[in-house]
Amino acid sequence: MKKLLFPLAIVLFFGFTKDPEIQIDSKDKEWIMKHLTESREHMKQVLDGLSDEQLDYKPDPTSWSIAENVEHLALTEKMFVEMLHKSIADGPKPELKDSLVFKDDQIMPMIADRSQKVKTAEPFEPSGQFGSTEETLGALLAIRQELMEYIETTEDDLRNRYAKLPFGTVDAAQFIVFIAGHMERHVLQMEEVMEDEDFPQM
Incomplete structure (x- = not known):
């Protein structure tokens, strides 16, 4: 009887014990x-040194200001982190x-590409809800x-969790790099505003 119980205990132990989850790779972190x-x-x-006018x-009238891009980033980054x-x-x-x-190397250039314009959803339209641009930027940097x-x-193990976009x-x-790419996309949009011929000078 004892001879039968020992193999049974082994089967039960391994049958109900899960393999430890694979951890995130250090190269992925980098x-x-x-x-x-x-x-x-x-x-x-x-953003450094820009005046309120700038x-x-x-x-x-249909373009976003630099301040509105910052607010959009604060709104979307909060949502992205919640999704993550x-x-x-x-x-x-x-x-x-x-x-x-x-593939990994396609994520950043794909989202940062400004040749393809995309209209955002209404909840992420800038509306001044954070207060000043300084306060909005503070909220965004805290989220980041x-x-x-x-x-x-x-x-x-971030390679074994998924998000549907x-x-x-x-x-x-990849989703976290998408978040970084989304910020880069809007920073490029800010630079486009600064390149406009009527952009206020210092």
Whole structure:
């Protein structure tokens, strides 16, 4: 009887014990942090020293000002981070691996490409809800800092979590680089405003 119980115990132990989850690769962390850092620093560089008149300038009535781009980024980045945390909480979904639509090196140039214009959804239209541009920028930078601290400390397997975007499925690592690319896209839009011939001078 004892001889039968021991093998049974082994079967039960291994049958109900899950393999430890694979942790995020250090190279993925470096890749993600590079884009989060570079896009943030590019934005700060562009905004540095701009007057209220420059921040609020619009090349035409249908264009966004630099300040409105900052607010749009604050609104969308908050939503993106919430989406990311939901994808992490939903747990691994290896069955979605074959659904990926982009390779890693395609993510950043695809979203930052300004040749394709996209109209945002109404909830992400700028409306001045954060207050001043300084307050709006503070909110945006706080969201970005929270995201970067998560990446620096997490051991979550971001390659096995997924998010569904309008253009298809991405894994969580790609999604975070998408967030960085979205910021870069709007920083480029800010630079386009600054290049307008009637942009206020210092």
